[in-house]
Amino acid sequence: MSTLVALARAEAFTTGLAQPIATVRHLHVHDRPLVLIPLATAGEANAPLAAMLGADVAEPRLLVVSQPRNRDERFAFAAELADAVVPYLASFGEGGTEAVPVDRGRDVRHRYLDAPQVWVPNPAGVDFLRLLGRSTRFRRTDGDHPVPPAVPLLGQWLTFLASSAEVPGSAMLPNAVQALGLHWATGQSSAEDAHFGSLFAWITEGAEAAREAEQGPVAGPATDPEFDNKVLAPLIAESSPELTGALRDLLTPTWERMWQSIALLRSLPEGARVRSRWDSDRDVYSAFVTHLEEDGTPQPRRDGAVAAAARLQRLENAAARYAVQRAFDDPLVLAEHRLAGAAFGGVVTLAKADRIDDTGKRPVLRPRIMVATTEPVRVEPGTTLTSPARPTQKAKVISVTPTSTGFDVLLELSGGMGRKLVAEPGSVPVVGEQLLLTTLSEAYRPGAAFPDPADTPWTHGGPPAGPPDPSGPASPALPG
Numbered sequence: 001m002s003t004l005v006a007l008a009r010a011e012a013f014t015t016g017l018a019q020p021i022a023t024v025r026h027l028h029v030h031d032r033p034l035v036l037i038p039l040a041t042a043g044e045a046n047a048p049l050a051a052m053l054g055a056d057v058a059e060p061r062l063l064v065v066s067q068p069r070n071r072d073e074r075f076a077f078a079a080e081l082a083d084a085v086v087p088y089l090a091s092f093g094e095g096g097t098e099a100v101p102v103d104r105g106r107d108v109r110h111r112y113l114d115a116p117q118v119w120v121p122n123p124a125g126v127d128f129l130r131l132l133g134r135s136t137r138f139r140r141t142d143g144d145h146p147v148p149p150a151v152p153l154l155g156q157w158l159t160f161l162a163s164s165a166e167v168p169g170s171a172m173l174p175n176a177v178q179a180l181g182l183h184w185a186t187g188q189s190s191a192e193d194a195h196f197g198s199l200f201a202w203i204t205e206g207a208e209a210a211r212e213a214e215q216g217p218v219a220g221p222a223t224d225p226e227f228d229n230k231v232l233a234p235l236i237a238e239s240s241p242e243l244t245g246a247l248r249d250l251l252t253p254t255w256e257r258m259w260q261s262i263a264l265l266r267s268l269p270e271g272a273r274v275r276s277r278w279d280s281d282r283d284v285y286s287a288f289v290t291h292l293e294e295d296g297t298p299q300p301r302r303d304g305a306v307a308a309a310a311r312l313q314r315l316e317n318a319a320a321r322y323a324v325q326r327a328f329d330d331p332l333v334l335a336e337h338r339l340a341g342a343a344f345g346g347v348v349t350l351a352k353a354d355r356i357d358d359t360g361k362r363p364v365l366r367p368r369i370m371v372a373t374t375e376p377v378r379v380e381p382g383t384t385l386t387s388p389a390r391p392t393q394k395a396k397v398i399s400v401t402p403t404s405t406g407f408d409v410l411l412e413l414s415g416g417m418g419r420k421l422v423a424e425p426g427s428v429p430v431v432g433e434q435l436l437l438t439t440l441s442e443a444y445r446p447g448a449a450f451p452d453p454a455d456t457p458w459t460h461g462g463p464p465a466g467p468p469d470p471s472g473p474a475s476p477a478l479p480g
Helices: 003-015 069-091 121-134 148-167 175-179 196-204 207-213 225-237 243-266 274-294 305-329 331-339
Strands: 034-040 046-054 061-064 099-101 107-112 342-351 368-373 384-387 388-402 407-412 434-438
Touching: 034 069, 034 121, 034 225, 034 243, 046 069, 046 243, 061 069, 061 243, 069 121, 069 148, 099 121, 107 274, 107 388, 121 148, 148 274, 175 196, 196 207, 225 243, 274 305, 305 331, 331 342, 331 434, 342 407
Parallel strands: none
Antiparallel strands: 034 046, 046 061, 099 107, 342 368, 342 434, 368 407, 384 388, 384 434, 388 407
């Protein structure tokens, strides 16, 4: 927990109201999202019991498994879920596309104009969909115990969405608990924030309402033990038609809170870099739709060693990029880095925009500026800094001089000023400009060079070890 979040939690505890920890929304909110609230039974891992879903708050659709331990009914439920979810997911691949330049404009690729967004209440809902995808994407549509063709297709879609949810900053499968916790801090513990009803009440009404919400229905996929014993078990044992009504009453409060949470998040101004992350989601969605159309094979049960290493690196790069983008978009998030000494703000007191460095093979434009700051400066000469206002420009620290009020930091600028020996207008900070500088950077991180799976040892998926070569050297004789 960061210093500012801890302070916000203390303030929330004192006032009884959740405190904002972001000034902008760091998540794309779709104009036409699909809300999906899954519910599972206790006693058997990930056995579906019900799901409430829909793209309209006024028209929820409830799917129920009357006998959750009956495999035929469970796959019938999966088929119904596929009929409700797959058309929504696939519909964005039926719209238009746009050309995106690649290879520095020498080529283009095409991506769809939009992508789906499926909301679940909490991280456990994401895990439920991941496991449901694993259990359905390999099912056969012929032979013994066939399933409808939509079931394995649903499994591929759910696996795709669950995989995207692991990428920091992705918005195709958000969950309400994490989305709300990213923008507000409550006066309760992180474990208590996992209760969707309590978290939502803290933000919208306060601590007293949150205490009452703790006694209300859970947001799934697990059910409350008391509800299981007193209500659910007798209805299932008797195959009672009242089961559907009981589950509808259980899920409706969560359904309403989900849509209210989406509206609450939508009311926040969108961060400047949210759109670029959604563009990345559209790229991934477009690639997956193409895979379904051209190949259609389900995702493997597990990644090979090389694929797993490459995926881990992509996730690490995405996490680092997401942290930087949030800080650049939001002064309140960047304040955390200022407290840690990774950023400081000041005013430009000197600026030489036409300075030329001719010590190399050819002259280059290298303006210098002086920034006066009253904040602690914990960077050494030679450190490269960037400014959120000019993220493509680098500022190299030449010197840090203590003053009576703080520090004077001399910086040499490069990049982001055009290709000529005269800087483009506005590309160099002017005297009197307030400037924020940080060690954070959005600079591109090249991927590592991973070997081909065939070139790895057999322990990592490569060719198996062959028998010993009979023509090889003989073993040395034992001493006599």
